[in-house]
Amino acid sequence: MIKNSLEKIWLFDYDLTLYGAEERYVINSLDHRISLFVQKTVGGDFESAHKIRTEYLERFGTTLAGLMAMHGTNPDDFFDFIHEPEYLIYPKKSPDKLALLQGLNGLRFVFTNGRHDWSEAGMAHMGIDSAIDGVLDLKQLGWVGKPHDSAYEKAEGWLRQRLAQMDYAMPAYPRDIILLEDSLRNLEPAHRRGWTTVLVNPTVSAPDWVDYCIPHLLDLPSILETAEK
Ligand SMILES: [Mg+2]
Known part of the structure; x- marks a missing residue:
C-alpha cells in the first residue's frame, strides 16, 4: 500500500x-490530426501518411521524433497544428x-x-x-x-x-x-x-x-x- x-x-x-481507456476517443481525435500533419509534411494520401506515422512510431519512439529526424520538423509547428482546439475532443x-x-x-x-x-x-x-x-x-x-x-x-x-x-x-x-x-x-x-x-x-x-x-x-x-x- x-x-x-x-x-x-x-x-x-x-x-x-x-x-x-474508456475515453480513448480523446486521443483518437489527436491521432487523426497527427496523421494529417504527416500527410501535410510528407505528401501523398491519408492512408500512406498513416502508415508512415506507424513506421516512425516504431522506429523513433514517437511520430514527432521521426518527423524531426527525417524532415527537420519544428516541434512547436507540429503541436500548434495538432492541438488546434476546434478539431479535438476533450x-x-x-x-x-x-x-x-x-x-x-x-x-x-x-x-x-x-x-x-x-x-x-x-x-x-x-x-x-x-x-x-x-x-x-x-x-x-x-x-x-x-x-x-x-x-x-x-x-x-x-x-x-x-x-x-x-x-x-x-x-x-x-x-x-x-x-x-x-x-x-x-x-x-x-x-x-x-x-x-x-x-x-x-x-x-x-x-x-x-x-x-x-x-x-x-x-x-x-x-x-x-x-x-
Ligand atoms: Mg499515456
Whole structure:
C-alpha cells in the first residue's frame, strides 16, 4: 500500500492515465490530426501518411521524433497544428477525479510527452486543473520524452527546482516519487531510478517489477493506506 503522506510527489502521465481507456476517443481525435500533419509534411494520401506515422512510431519512439529526424520538423509547428482546439475532443468533467486528486497529500504534477497546452485544456475540461501543481511537458524536456532516461533525470531536476520555489524539500527517498502511467515502457526507467511505479491500465497485465497495478485512475484509493489502517 502507498502511504498517502505529505512527503509524496505524485506524477501523472496525462493521455490514457488522467483520462482512461474508456475515453480513448480523446486521443483518437489527436491521432487523426497527427496523421494529417504527416500527410501535410510528407505528401501523398491519408492512408500512406498513416502508415508512415506507424513506421516512425516504431522506429523513433514517437511520430514527432521521426518527423524531426527525417524532415527537420519544428516541434512547436507540429503541436500548434495538432492541438488546434476546434478539431479535438476533450475528456468529460469529473468531480470524482477532482475529489480523488484533492485527497492526495503531497504535491501533484503532470509528466507528459505532449505539449502542456493539450493536458492543460483537458484538465480544465475535466475540472481537475486546480488539483494539479504543475505540468512538466515535452518542450521542457528538450523534446526528448519518456521513456528516454534523460526525461526522468530532467524530471528530478525540474522537481527539485519547483519544490524549492514552493518551499518543499525533495523527498528523501526516490520511492516517494510515484509515477502513474498507462504505458509499461514509460514506467521502466522510473522503476530503475527507484521511483514507485503504478500501472494504470485495464488490459495490460503488469510484470513483477511494477509496484502497483490499477485499471483506472479512480481505483487509486484501493492501493492507498488510509490513516485509520
Ligand atoms: Mg499515456
